[in-house]
Amino acid sequence: MNNTNRAWESPRWWFYILLPLVHFASVKLTFFCAVTPENEVVVWLPNAVLLAALMRFRGQRGWLMAILTFCSDTFANMAVFTPAVAVQLSVINLIEVAVTYLLMRRAGASSDLKRVEDLRKFTIAGPLIGTLLASLMAAAVLKTQMATGTPYLTLTRLWWFGDALGMMIYAPLLLALTQTDHEPVRLHKTDALAVLVIVVLAGVIFSTYGGAINGVSMTPTLLLPMVLYIAVRFGTRWTALTVALVSLAVSIMLTSGNRPFGDISVHLEIIHAQEFILTLCIVGIGFSILMDELRVRERGLEARVRQRTHELEDSNSKLATLSQTDGLTGIANRRRFDEVFAAEWSRAGRSGQSLALAMLDVDYFKAYNDTYGHQCGDDCLRAIANLLGKNVRRVGDLAARYGGEEFAFIAPMTDSHSALGIAETIRRALEQLNLPHAASPFHVVTASIGVAVIIPGKSDTPQGLLQMADAALYQAKQQGRNQVVLAG
Ligand SMILES: Nc1nc2c(ncn2[C@@H]2O[C@H](COP(=O)(O)OP(=O)(O)OP(=O)(O)O)[C@@H](O)[C@H]2O)c(=O)[nH]1
Known part of the structure; x- marks a missing residue:
């Protein structure tokens, strides 16, 4: 096992420096490119950082990771909220991640999300339960202490969807990036062409800001089949990266005042964007994990067939020797x-x-x-x-x-x-x-x-x-x- 492999086995000293830095950067990045001018969060990434760290190291020194990210969260939140609200929101974020992680452990999900069954448990624990619970609390804090005019349920929905999407995109991505035993991708001839098409299409979509070319609306939805192709061909690591990049591009378009899904209200635009990103996650990450699992099973099966064939050949050769040997003297019969x-x-x-x-x-x-x-x-x-x-x-x-x-x-x-x-x-x-x-x-x-x-x-x-x-x-x-x- 090389050093890179060991680095992700158990947290080293430098990880406790890296984690709050990455977490802080993720809060800043989210504020910078995933929060609309109307203060609505499209995708909330930071909670996925702590969750991925807990999952990668199976909760080892989880309390230390929680304290570090709590500090960085509060510190970053204070640029936007009052200190009291910042602390409360950070506590809620911690609760969200802790509930998700503990529910997953209780359900017996393996922490590297390599199987569809683990993805199912993760989706229920995080994007469904953990984030909903946090949203209900956070919306109450915002409603009571920020004197916002947005209705409570709208606040809840916004928080919930943003956090759920953040978890669904970035937890699998961070886990895939820190995974040490991933499969090498065997490239087909068509792969290079497909990647070229995806890059060109993405370039056209994001440079026209969702406009139309010859009457064809260049909405990000056009990228869905391409993401599916990546999921089928390139595995979870590349798919999660693609989904993250596409969702980041969509978020940036929204937060810079563009309307990638047509000329509709900002509210509807965000809902569309979140639905689109959710579809990307399900189609992309879901499929890639399914394909990875199938590939692992296929290889396991091939290895078993090889082993059985070897054993059979061995038995056959023993049998052949036996059938040609004299039982009493051990020489040829x-x-x-x-x-x-x-x-x-x-x-x-x-x-x-x-x-x-x-x-x-x-x-x-x-x-x-x-x-x-x-x-x-x-x-x-x-x-x-x-x-x-x-x-x-x-x-x-x-x-x-x-x-x-x-x-x-x-x-x-x-x-x-x-x-x-x-x-x-x-x-x-x-x-x-x-x-x-x-x-x-x-x-x-x-x-x-x-x-x-x-x-x-x-x-x-x-x-x-x-x-x-x-x-x-x-x-x-x-x-x-x-x-x-x-x-x-
Ligand atoms: N212990 C033992 N005896 C065997 C085996 N196979 C054959 N015999 C014996 O070998 C003996 C062969 O006897 P004969 O064919 O009469 O020959 P011989 O006594 O050796 O006499 P000559 O060959 O004329 O010197 C028989 O008594 C067989 O029972 C065996 O696997 N084990």
Whole structure:
């Protein structure tokens, strides 16, 4: 995890300097470009700053953040209101954020607004309950202490909509900007064109101040489909930024006395603007979070499929190994022997090189079992398999249990002399293993080996080579056992 990632894990010392500064700047920015000459707030941004800080750090040192933003709020408010009103309004702002944050925690919303479910809980806690509660209180303060002529319910509505919109735009934006694990955007060819269209359209709309071109009203509403495109393609971070910029531009137009939604009363104009910004939030931020969530789910699903496929391949390869391994001795079984033998036969046939095959049969093994028991017989077979594995180890060679107490090995590109050498080494090694065999004239476990070598010709068959090796083995038995015979 790098330093940037850690900076947003838990608040550092510098965050307590940054927070009141950003908060103070946000109050000033709101007064500067989101409050109309008639003193009506289009979008109130500062509460989103504290809320985003509480959510980002999951309430760690929330009390300190609350005190700092309360001070900056009061200080900034005093430029517009009397100190008493400024303090009361700051307290109300604090209550609004605290209620929102606590309701979200109670509802179990994850604090980084990455899922639609979290957005739903956030919308109910903040833009619906927290801000409405604060609006009712703030309107009462303004009505009783500012002697304003605006009706109480109008004041409530103005405060409510302004705060709700501020929260809906800026809390997701600040959270998205401080999020450390966001997805890289994979650009399509059409994206550059779409961004160009959006920039040009926005330029036309905001430079004509909502006027008409050839009878077409250039209202900001024309930007809605574009914001939807950004939401679908670029994720929450870019969508929240676009929504913030568009709403800021609309606010600036209104506060500078322009009428982006046509020649109607200021009151209606503000209502239109707020409805438009609300639609932007729902369409833009709602959709982008939905898309982000779908993308995360899709990736999770892909990762699970990859993992399952890997596990399946693993099991398949284990199964394949198992199906080719002899259960008792752990070396290749008859099935594997047949496969390799067929393959090596074809290869030897094509390359014109010799192929050696040996059959090994334990001597007097029935007597061994009768003397020492079946269990010891099994141990003896395992010891012989182990010995075979150690001596038949060149690349391409294969030692296998052919069946019962009979083993075989294949040695490609091996002439008679070398094949006899390998077989003799094995026979001697077994003898020197000194496994006691009281019922054998050799007094130790021994084996007879028949060896056959061939350069497969057109008329030869693998069965023919097997019969040759078998015949040599029979001859070894006949000649007294514990010996190697090369097929004539
Ligand atoms: N313990 C054990 N014995 C086995 C296994 N497979 C085969 N056998 C025994 O191996 C013995 C083979 O006996 P035979 O075919 O009569 O041959 P032999 O006694 O070795 O005599 P020669 O081959 O003529 O020297 C039988 O008693 C089988 O029961 C096994 O997996 N475990």
